[in-house]
Amino acid sequence: MSGASAAPLRGRAGSPRATPVSPFVLKAVAGLLLLVLWEFVVRMLAPGYVARPSGIARVFSSVITDAQFLAAAGATLGAVAQGLAVSLLAGTAVGFLMGRAAVAEHGLRYYVNSLFATPMVAILPLVTLWFGYNADARFAVVVFAAFFSVVVNACDGARSVPPEYLEVAQAFRARPLSTLIDVVFPASLPYLLAGARLAAGRALIGAVVAEFFISIPGLGYYLLYNSRTFKHNEAFVAVIMLVAVGVGFEALINWLTKRYLPWSRRD
């Protein structure tokens, strides 16, 4: 194929303009095709109760206005938001401490790294021993899932502050606290946002997994219960909700990074 002409040259790994159709149309057609494929595969191969697009569309509006579903969504998302808030505040504090004080870094590093690497699912039985089968246990799992990714990223961020910034702060006799707030914090924002994104994803997984395990009202339990009673279409609405929250948060972080931190491209 050494004689490949110049014709296919554009459009390879190039800009979206390279294709004849507009990207939007392309994406829409692809999405539609995927849905049709899903519908057909399920109709052909799977039993009637399995979720498929037409079934989900049929039950969607009644589920989304169902008080029980809304309560479940509120419970899960509330727990995620609270756990995330606690993790972001405490995690940033611990991370900054580790990033700026060598003693703290050396003392805590092994604990933070190992707990960061631990799948939060593994500690579920332990958490239920401590807190019982209730919402507190879910909250603990969410914090465990989110906290360490915030710490790791805040620590990296605090360490990545250019030394010149700190020297200038020192030259102006800034107090340690104002150095931290006015220099270290803004300089490590890209890292903090990356940590927040990671933490949010993990917190969501933590909440759902905890609800599976503990069986308390929430989106995870809602979809577990409905899938067990073979109402897969209803259960899938909960999945859509979770995807929307996950993607929404991801988009929010991307937007914040682009809008306020255009100088940092850190993926």
Place this chain on the structure above:
Amino acid sequence: MQQQKNRLRYATIAASLALGAVAWEVAGHLTSGAFWAPLSATLRSLVEVARSGVLLKQGTNSLELYLTGLLLAIAVGAPLGMLLARVAWLRIALEDYIMMLYATPMVALVPFILSMLGFGFVPKVLVVFLFAVFPVLYNTVEGARSIKPELVEVAHSFRSGEWQLWRDVMIPYTLPFMMTGIRQAIARGLVGMVVAEFFLSPSGLGQMIMMGSQNFDTAGMLAAIFIIVLLGVGLMDLGRYLENRFAAWKGYNP
């Protein structure tokens, strides 16, 4: 000066680990046995499961599940990502959906898998696979987007064939990104493994944790959790090593 600093550093690390061990031991003696077990009891339990062969059996079981799912995810995600790297229209059509699936908490699909596929080995592999495949795919596609069109044009100007184009441009440029994906997949796959062992049929290390908690054998449970923590740390280091090894790859500008 540097030497002194290093010595202080190691002293701090040693002190913190020793303190942690003591705290673990003391906490075990102060609380009721159902809440926490002393370090000594946990280690004794660890030695016991290691000696009786339970650890080896359950560990192999877990690793078999994990590696099957992870390798399948890489075997599917990497070539598919590469294909999307080469065929621009396909990439544009699918990248938003891949991003969406990447951000989806895959645990949400576990109840469906359970009720459709039941308890065998296959559904569990599917769980690990689903946890691991989208990071590989998503990051490889991200890498594909980073390839400058000029590079491909230059390759064409020099009459590169399809194979040469892949060898000299596509693969070197997407590989570092793919390795980032594999690092994420290594971590997510481990979560998938424990999820599968908890919520589908109990097996492996997950089953050891569950049995410990059901029999109020807190030391046994902590021993199993400890193994998973070690596994997690080891795998994370492996993932970082892989990523750094290929981040220095030619043509990669971070």
